[in-house]
Amino acid sequence: MIAAFSGVAGAEMTLPVNDNNTGIFDQPSVAMDGSKALVAYIGKNTASGDGYWVYFAAVNGDTNFANLSLVKDSAVILTSPVAVDNTGTGGNSSFYDARHPKIALRSSTEAVIFFQAKATDLDTVYRPYIARFTLTGNTATLASVKQVTGFPAGDLATGDIEDISFGIVTTDNSARIAFGNRSVIGTDPFQVYFARVGIDNALVVGAPIPLSSLPATDGRRPLPSLRLDTLNRSHVAWAADNAFLTGPVPVYYAMIKETSGIDNRVISATQVIGGGFRWGFPSLQVFSNSSIVVLAADETVPGQAGNIGFINFNPDADNQDGSTVIVADNRNFFITPPGELILPDEFNLYRPDAVLDTSGRLHMTGYGAGGTRCTYYAFHLIATFPYFEILTPRAQVGFDSQEFPREITGDYTKGAFGYTSGKAIVFWSGLIPGGTNRNLDVTTVGTITLPIPFKESGCSMVSDPCAGEGGRMAGTAFLFLPAIVLAIRRISRGSRSARRSAVA
Numbered sequence: 223m224i225a226a227f228s229g230v231a232g233a234e235m236t237l238p239v240n241d242n243n244t245g246i247f248d249q250p251s252v253a254m255d256g257s258k259a260l261v262a263y264i265g266k267n268t269a270s271g272d273g274y275w276v277y278f279a280a281v282n283g284d285t286n287f288a289n290l291s292l293v294k295d296s297a298v299i300l301t302s303p304v305a306v307d308n309t310g311t312g313g314n315s316s317f318y319d320a321r322h323p324k325i326a327l328r329s330s331t332e333a334v335i336f337f338q339a340k341a342t343d344l345d346t347v348y349r350p351y352i353a354r355f356t357l358t359g360n361t362a363t364l365a366s367v368k369q370v371t372g373f374p375a376g377d378l379a380t381g382d383i384e385d386i387s388f389g390i391v392t393t394d395n396s397a398r399i400a401f402g403n404r405s406v407i408g409t410d411p412f413q414v415y416f417a418r419v420g421i422d423n424a425l426v427v428g429a430p431i432p433l434s435s436l437p438a439t440d441g442r443r444p445l446p447s448l449r450l451d452t453l454n455r456s457h458v459a460w461a462a463d464n465a466f467l468t469g470p471v472p473v474y475y476a477m478i479k480e481t482s483g484i485d486n487r488v489i490s491a492t493q494v495i496g497g498g499f500r501w502g503f504p505s506l507q508v509f510s511n512s513s514i515v516v517l518a519a520d521e522t523v524p525g526q527a528g529n530i531g532f533i534n535f536n537p538d539a540d541n542q543d544g545s546t547v548i549v550a551d552n553r554n555f556f557i558t559p560p561g562e563l564i565l566p567d568e569f570n571l572y573r574p575d576a577v578l579d580t581s582g583r584l585h586m587t588g589y590g591a592g593g594t595r596c597t598y599y600a601f602h603l604i605a606t607f608p609y610f611e612i613l614t615p616r617a618q619v620g621f622d623s624q625e626f627p628r629e630i631t632g633d634y635t636k637g638a639f640g641y642t643s644g645k646a647i648v649f650w651s652g653l654i655p656g657g658t659n660r661n662l663d664v665t666t667v668g669t670i671t672l673p674i675p676f677k678e679s680g681c682s683m684v685s686d687p688c689a690g691e692g693g694r695m696a697g698t699a700f701l702f703l704p705a706i707v708l709a710i711r712r713i714s715r716g717s718r719s720a721r722r723s724a725v726a
Contacts, residue, residue: 234287234288234620234621234622234665234666234667235287235288235289235290235292235622235665236287236620236622236623236625236652236663236664236665237287237292237294237298237663237664237665238294238661238662238663238664239261239263239279239281239299239303239649239661239662239663239664240265240277240303240661240662241302241303242267243654243659243661244267244268244269244659245265245266245267245268245269245659245660246265246266246268246269246274246630246651246658246659246660247263247264247265247277247651247660247661247662248263248264248265248274248629248630248635248651248660248662249263249264249321249322249323249630249635249636249651250262250263250636250637250638250649250650250651250662251263251323251324251325251335251638252325252638252639252640252647252649253325253326253327253333253640254283254640254641254642255280255327255330255357256642257282257283257284257642257643258280258281258282258283258300259280259281259282259283259640259642259647259649259664260278260279260280260325260327260333261278261279261280261281261325261638261649261662261664262276262277262278262323262324262325262333262335262337263276263277263279263323263649263662264276264277264320264321264322264323264337265277265303265662269657269658269659269660270658272319273318273319273343274319274320274321275305275306275308275320276305276306276320276323276335276337276339276353277303277304277305277306278301278303278304278306278325278333278335278353278355278362278364279299279301279302279303279304280299280300280301280360280362281298281299281300281647281664282297282298282299282300283640283642283643283645283647283666284642284643285297285298285666287665287666290622300360301360301361301362304355304362304363304364306320306335306353306364306367307364307367308320308339308367313366314366314367314368315341315351315367315368315369316341316342317339317340317341317351317367317369318339318340318341318342318343318345319339319340319343320337320338320339320351321337321338321339321348321384321630321633322337322338322384322385322386322636323335323336323337323353324336324337324386324387324388326388326389326390328354328390328392328421329392330357331356331357331358332354332355332356332357332365333354333355333357333362334352334353334354334355334390334397334421335352335353335354335355336350336351336352336386336388336397336399337350337351337353337386338350338351338383338384338385338386339351341369346382346406346407347380347381347382347383347406347407348382348383348384348407349369349370349383350369350370350383350386350399350401350419351367351368351369351370351424352366352367352368352370352397352419352421352424353366353367354366354367354421354422368423368424369424370419370424370425370426371424371425371426372425372426372427373417373426373430374429374430377403377404377405377413378403378415378430381403381404381405381406382403382404382405382406382407382412383401383402383403384401384402384403384412385401385402385412385443385444385445385446386399386400386401387399387400387401387446387447387448387458388400388448389448389449389450389456390421391450391454393454395420395421395422396418396419396420396421396427397418397419397421398416398417398418398448398450398454398456398478399416399417399418399419399448400414400415400416400433400446400447400448400456400458400460401414401415401417401446402414402415402441402443402444402445402446402460403415411440411441411442411463411464412434412440412441412442412443412444413432413434413435413440414432414433414434414439414440414441414444414446414458414460415430415431415432415433416430416431416433416448416456416458416476416478416485416487417430417431418485428484428485429485431478431485431486431487433446433458433460433474433476433487433490433491434460434462434474434491435490435491436490436491436546438462438464439462439464439474439491440462440464441460441461441462441463441464441471442463442464443461443463443502443634444460444461444462444463445460445461445502445503445504446458446459446460447459447460447504447505447506447516448506449506449507449508450508451508451510451511452511453479453511454480455477455478455479455480455511456477456478456479456485457475457476457477457506457508457514457537458475458476458477458478458506459473459474459475459494459504459505459506459516460473460474460504461473461501461502461503461504461518462474463500463502469500470496470497470498470499470500471499471500471501471502471521472493472495472496472501473493473494473495473496473501473504473516473518473531474491474492474493474494475489475491475492475493475494475506475514475516475535476489476490476491476492477489477537477542479542486544487544488542488543488544489537489540489542489544489545489546489547490544490545490546491546492546492547494516494533494535495516495518495531495533495562496562497531497562499520499522499531500520500521500522501518501519501520501521501531502518502519502521502573503518503519503521503573503574503575504516504517504518505517505518505574505575505576507576507577507578507584508578509534509578509582509603511538512536512537512538512539513534513535513536513557514534514535514536514537515532515533515534515578515584516532516533516535517530517531517532517574517576517584517586518530518531519531519570519571519572519573519574519588525572526572527570527571527572527588527589528570528571528572529564529565529566529567529569529570530564530565530569530570530571530574530586531562531563531564531565532558532562532563532564532565532610533556533558533562533563534556534557534558534603535555535556535557535558536554536555536556536557537555539554539555540555558609563608563609563610565610568616569586569599569616571586571587571588571589571597572588572589573588573589573634573635573636574586574587574588575587575588575636577639577641579641581602582602582603583600583601583602583613583670584600584601584602584603585598585599585600585614585639585641585646585669586598586599586600586601587619587637587639587646587648589627596618596619596620596627596637596648596650597616597617597618597619598614598616598617598619598639598646598648598667598669599612599614599615599616599617600612600613600614600669600670601613601614613670614668614669614670617667617668619646619648619650619665619667620648620650620652620663620665622665623652623663623665624655625652625653625654625655625660625661625663626652626653627650627651627652627653628651628652628653628660629651635650635651637649637650637651641669644668644669644670645666645667645668645669646666646667646668646669647664647665647666648664648665648666648667649662649663649664650662650663651663
């Protein structure tokens with residue numbers, strides 16, 4: 223028997239990272255440096271229009287947010303927000319209207335941020351940029367900001383490049399990146415590409431590799447997720463929502479391997495999550511070189527939290543000849559049974575993401591069923607059916623705050639989180655009641671005790687801040703739900719959604 227319990231985090235303070243309450247601050251990404259949370263995000267000092275800058279700050283993850291008398295000071299915000307200069311002076315690149323920064327540590331003294339931005343306010347396409355910060359104690363100094371160049375002629379050189387996911391290889395001072403590319407904003411779907419980029423010179427190395435070259439593997443918002451394994455092989459998953467607003471959306475996977483200095487696509491686009499549902503916001507995690515995990519959320523009901531689908535597979539079971547994996551001929555490819563595993567409704571999330579710790583435990587955030595505050599839980603794999611076990615019960619984050627998440631019109635919002643000393647430190651963009659201004663909020667929630675290295679993570683906006691559903695107690699197990707049961711529940715959720723008016 224599986225018991226369900228309400229999961230609400232203990233009262234903890236929520237504080238803004240930004241320096242004032244005027245403007246919009248959004249789209250955080252986190253890298254953990256010990257107990258210090260390094261956060262990159264976008265913002266501006268007015269609540270209308272575009273023209274977002276990129277900011278860097280550091281927050282003390284050891285802060286006792288359970289202290290309800292806590293105030294924001296230099297002991298909480300270790301590094302006050304520093305803007306990435308967009309003026310183009312000093313040999314740096316100018317940019318306009320930055321979006322979706324991603325941050326990672328290159329070393330203990332340098333942080334690297336990839337982001338998309340327009341070259342000028344007249345441009346209609348986003349291009350990729352790299353910002354580098356040198357770190358000395360709690361002081362962060364912008365070293366450079368450069369537009370990534372060296373793409374071959376065509377859409378890669380002049381078109382729209384968005385939603386960058388990356389990993390750093392320090393031995394050759396380069397980043398492996400996955401991204402979406404299309405010719406003109408708002409028209410054709412994105413093609414998914416892989417490229418290698420020099421971190422210091424922001425130049426593309428070698429030839430970018432198309433990953434969505436097979437029919438129906440491109441997407442309206444594929445949101446590629448890239449991770450490196452210990453051999454520096456790049457594993458990429460993305461959502462092939464090429465049917466735009468109708469029809470099922472499978473999740474595809476590809477692998478890129480370097481041989482004699484040349485990157486090669488050794489596994490072409492292979493469907494790893496399907497089942498006829500609209501999967502979105504995929505997150506790829508590397509358990510080991512021979513154990514890759516991909517998670518995604520069912521987005522069949524627009525604006526509503528959906529079931530989490532999960533698959534675990536072994537890329538080394540394939541011959542890696544550059545073709546798509548033919549599962550019938552590679553019966554050991556899927557480690558879990560063929561077809562995705564589906565988590566129960568209690569663990570539904572809206573625009574989720576996940577991170578993997580050093581003990582093989584998965585941590586997830588997102589927003590809950592029907593639209594709630596940020597939701598967090600942790601689990602791990604077990605060898606027998608139903609293959610999952612809860613380690614940290616579902617909990618709502620930022621329960622003391624009335625600043626519910628929102629997103630930029632026409633864009634999407636993702637929050638971010640990291641871990642230290644048995645706590646998850648969580649960031650999200652919260653609407654200040656009574657207006658249109660939004661803070662970048664931060665708080666913590668208790669979890670299992672092992673700190674984990676940074677991997678892209680986060681949660682996202684919610685369209686309706688109503689009450690969520692309960693979680694499970696530690697030690698309970700997930701159910702594997704057949705497709706017909708999930709379909710019945712999706713119809714029910716759709717009926718409820720039709721009776722509810724969304725909050726803009």
